[in-house]
Amino acid sequence: MSAQVQTMTRTAGATDSLGCSTSVLSADHVLCSNEFVFRRKAASGLHHSHVATPAQDRGLLVGISLVDGHRRKGGEAGRVQDRLFDRGDAYIRDFDNDYAATMDGYFDFFLIELSQKFVDEAERITDRGKGRALSRVQGHEDQILRHLAQALVPALAQPDAFDPLFIEQLATAVGAHLLHNYRSQNGLADDNVSTLAPMLVRRAKEMLMSGEDEKVSIAHIAEALNLSRHGFFRAFRDSTGVTPYQWLLNQRIDHARRLLATTDLTLVEVALTCGFSDQSHFTRVFGRIEGMSPGRWRDRAR
Structure with missing residues (x-):
């Protein structure tokens, strides 16, 4: 599993792989996770621009608005729509059709590119034909997806500060949510x-x-x-x-408690022995679960 942030070079007139003008974006982060590419794209204040994406073999795109007041007019050829997106409104569209739209208002979107591998698996699981596993929607309110997206937003900005399994678990939750709520027919x-x-x-x-x-x-x-x-x-x-990630965290914290109470290992040594990336990561997780720092917990335990 890999996670990386991609910083776009903001050149006047330049557009990214989704057809957005990079010069107007105040936030532009990318995180890759197995069958998904997560993106956050935002522009400060009121925003007006045009976006265009040519047809390509690239799976599906899911977008979820993180703010109120985004108006978008356009779509695929012959299917032009005028929609107002508020916080938590989502869309799903294909990459294999030309797409163009004008955008007005506030702009802060969490975007999920579903790989062709994920789409193929969805078609197998739902037993639907090509392109029919997930419904295409425009402006569909989905507050659960918004909360999942917001949980991933910090990881897009600082992927090295987050456990890869945590990121993968959230990605899996996103995929399961999409399959459960947007599948074209029942039965998995x-x-x-x-x-x-x-x-x-x-x-x-x-x-x-x-x-x-x-x-x-x-x-x-x-x-x-x-x-x-x-x-x-x-x-x-x-x-x-509990989820796999929560179970593993509990085991690591239990191991850390034993080491803190019975050994003289430094906090760095305890962190690395228990599978945390560094002392900072260990201290942050331990503090969230125990309500105090590892050092203070050790002093109390002794």
Whole structure:
């Protein structure tokens, strides 16, 4: 799983891969996560511009407005629409048709590019033909998707400060939400799995605790259990009461407590031993769960 931020060079008249003028953007971040590309694009104050994207083989684009008062007029050839987007209004459109629109008002969008691989898997899971797995919508209110997007916004700006598994878990939640709420017909193949057998729960936990960063991946574990990522995520949560990321964090914090109480390891050594990226990451997570810093907790424990 990879995560990276892409900073756009703002040259007058230049446009990005979505047809936006880069010179007017006040926020322009990119985060890649397996089958998704997450973007946040915003312009300060009232905004007026034109966007155009030629047809290309690129999957689907999902957009969710993070502010009120965005008006967009345009669309695919022969399907021009005039829409007002408020906070939490979403759209889904194809990349394989020419698209053009004028935009007025406030502009702050969280954008999700769904890869062709994700689209193909959605078609298999929903047992729908090409291009029919997910409904195309314009201005559909979706506050759950907005909250998921806002949880990812900080990671777009500072991906190195976030655990890759946390980012992947949110990406999986986004994918599962889209499949559940925008599928064209009911019925999900292996996503109908409600819980995991005890043996599979143990195997999933062992893989999560393997300590090999490249192995601590929802996609990798799901593949080993012969499930889709979305099916594994939901079945693990229903079996254990917590998500894979929450379970792993709990194990790391439990290990950290034992080391803090019984050893003289430095906080840096405890952080790295327990699987945190650095002391800052460890202190932030520990403080959120325990309500105090690791150093203060150690003093109290002793």
